[in-house]
Amino acid sequence: MSTKTVCGVQLVDEAYALLGDAIAPYVQTGRIGKFIYCESAVQNGNFLDMRFRPEQCDGTVQCPMQVSVPVNFVKFMAAGINEKQLGFLSGQQE
Secondary structure, eight states: OOOOOEEEEEEOHHHHHHHGGGTGGGEEEETTEEEEEESEEEEETTEEEEEEOGGGSOSOOOSOEEEEEEGGGEEEEEEESSHHHHOOSOSOOO
16 A cells, blocks of 8 residues: 655645636635645745645546646645645545
């Protein structure tokens, strides 16, 4: 059994507004507000590269993806072995 890691990334409010529909398939909402769950998040110069599995998106993404946002859009990040450990969700089992 392989372990799948997850990174939780919260962007500043202005980032969600500026990115709009481009970031929408990757955004979730929970007790901390809007956030993004991805397989990995790595700083690459002035950008944060986030890699996603389709199940981490809204259903419109059908293959693994990488999305990059300016690093100054990042408000908070956390990493864990599974989504339940990060605490971004509302506490419901998903």
